[in-house]
Amino acid sequence: MKTHLCSNRQYLHTRRDVLQTASCGFGYLAFSAMAASKSALAKESLSDLRSTVQSTPTFGTAKRVIFLCMRGGPSHVDMFDYKPELAKQDGKPGPRNSKWMKSPWKFSQHGESGLWFSELLPGVAKHADKLAMIHSMQTDVPAHPQALIRLHTGTSQFVRPSLGAWTLYGLGVENENLPGFISIAPQQGAQNYGSAFLPAAYQGMQLGNDRQPIENSRVPNLEPLVGKKRQQIELDFVQQMNRKQLVAAGNPTEIDGVIQSYETAFRMQSEMPEILDIADEPAHIRELYGLNNPSTANFGSKCLLARRLAESGVRFTEITYGNWDHHNNIDESLPKNCGEIDKGIDGLLTDLAARGMLDETLVVWTGEFGRTPYAQQSNGRDHNNKAFTLWMAGGGVRGGLAYGRSGDFGHEASENPVQIHDLHATMLALLGLDHEKLTFPYAGRDFRLTDTSGRVVTDLFKS
Numbered sequence: 084m085k086t087h088l089c090s091n092r093q094y095l096h097t098r099r100d101v102l103q104t105a106s107c108g109f110g111y112l113a114f115s116a117m118a119a120s121k122s123a124l125a126k127e128s129l130s131d132l133r134s135t136v137q138s139t140p141t142f143g144t145a146k147r148v149i150f151l152c153m154r155g156g157p158s159h160v161d162m163f164d165y166k167p168e169l170a171k172q173d174g175k176p177g178p179r180n181s182k183w184m185k186s187p188w189k190f191s192q193h194g195e196s197g198l199w200f201s202e203l204l205p206g207v208a209k210h211a212d213k214l215a216m217i218h219s220m221q222t223d224v225p226a227h228p229q230a231l232i233r234l235h236t237g238t239s240q241f242v243r244p245s246l247g248a249w250t251l252y253g254l255g256v257e258n259e260n261l262p263g264f265i266s267i268a269p270q271q272g273a274q275n276y277g278s279a280f281l282p283a284a285y286q287g288m289q290l291g292n293d294r295q296p297i298e299n300s301r302v303p304n305l306e307p308l309v310g311k312k313r314q315q316i317e318l319d320f321v322q323q324m325n326r327k328q329l330v331a332a333g334n335p336t337e338i339d340g341v342i343q344s345y346e347t348a349f350r351m352q353s354e355m356p357e358i359l360d361i362a363d364e365p366a367h368i369r370e371l372y373g374l375n376n377p378s379t380a381n382f383g384s385k386c387l388l389a390r391r392l393a394e395s396g397v398r399f400t401e402i403t404y405g406n407w408d409h410h411n412n413i414d415e416s417l418p419k420n421c422g423e424i425d426k427g428i429d430g431l432l433t434d435l436a437a438r439g440m441l442d443e444t445l446v447v448w449t450g451e452f453g454r455t456p457y458a459q460q461s462n463g464r465d466h467n468n469k470a471f472t473l474w475m476a477g478g479g480v481r482g483g484l485a486y487g488r489s490g491d492f493g494h495e496a497s498e499n500p501v502q503i504h505d506l507h508a509t510m511l512a513l514l515g516l517d518h519e520k521l522t523f524p525y526a527g528r529d530f531r532l533t534d535t536s537g538r539v540v541t542d543l544f545k546s
């Protein structure tokens with residue numbers, strides 16, 4: 084219950100209450116996704132905004148992104164980056180009064196390309212010839228919050244639009260009935276999927292959490308109680324009030340995003356419930372993603388949902404999963420984490436390829452940094468921002484490629500180092516966008532995702 088600013092009267096329903104009623108709950112999802120930012124353009128639609136972006140679709144083949152973010156810093160030297168020299172030096176003195184620690188798991192080569200994988204990821208290893216592995220990734224700081232924000236926005240010092248928001252800004256929406264950017268089970272702050280000074284409509288919609296698989300999400304039939312006609316009347320009334328406020332407030336940038344969110348929320352009712360309800364998927368698809376196994380069902384259901392969202396026209400889908408911060412007990416914790424994700428990733432890549440979607444879908448797997456090749460607390464590894472492994476698949480990526488090196492031990496990038504701005508420039512290029520021309524005017528200058536740096540790593544592209 085609130086008191087109106089211009090009187091002492093109290094009213095029972097806020098505009099957010101009306102939104103929830105008018106759009107069967109999906110209005111609130113869209114509202115939280117799009118109205119949180121204070122940056123929106125007052126008189127332009129999404130298609131109008133898209134036309135202002137200068138893109139260069141010369142070698143871009145990807146139409147969408149599925150971004151798999153493993154929060155906490157997965158150990159590259161135990162999963163993808165085979166270091167036989169590390170095994171030879173096991174137990175001998177290493178940096179900072181430490182001791183080198185070999186990987187406890189066996190590595191072997193896979194596919195015609197012969198890429199190395201540890202025994203922890205047999206499902207992912209089956210797709211060796213689809214993957215481009217970057218073994219020389221680097222980031223600025225070995226601290227989780229800063230590195231995670233930098234991975235998503237290009238900077239850890241300022242509030243900036245996220246990679247997903249920039250992608251949607253550059254490409255526009257593919258399906259007007261759905262949000263163009265969805266973040267599944269985000270575990271950190273909204274800055275990682277926010278739009279900052281970009282129009283509010285480009286912010287990611289948060290969906291679900293990390294504790295439960297997303298199933299049985301069909302909206303109940305409220306037609307007898309509410310009905311679409313009544314919803315439309317309520318929505319028109321709310322929008323009429325908003326447009327009056329838009330004129331009277333003198334600050335339309337805060338309100339236009341809300342207006343757009345109401346309209347998107349109303350349209351979402353026609354498609355979103357069907358997409359979220361994965362219960363009707365056939366048995367072989369559920370088996371493919373590991374939904375019948377309690378240990379793999381959580382991540383597998385999120386991967387299946389990501390495929391359904393991509394198939395329905397969502398431009399950027401991110402899944403944040405797990406806690407990979409293994410300072411100790413890595414011999415127990417890492418196999419558990421890998422076992423939870425391996426089946427889902429195998430299923431996702433297999434399913435995308437079978438449906439003919441992989442060539443137009445860029446799949447990216449990474450953490451915010453890696454881990455040290457020397458021991459911490461006898462059976463763990465510390466943070467390592469000087470070298471870690473990231474892989475890409477589909478979307479015009481050259482498969483079966485190992486790019487860059489992290490020395491003989493996996494401690495620091497020694498050949499072809501790739502910075503976060505380089506990663507962003509490369510991803511945008513695969514989407515047909517020039518990172519130097521994808522700009523937005525703010526605070527007196529043109530901003531871009533890659534700031535004043537960034538190089539496109541063309542060696543990763545199919546010839």
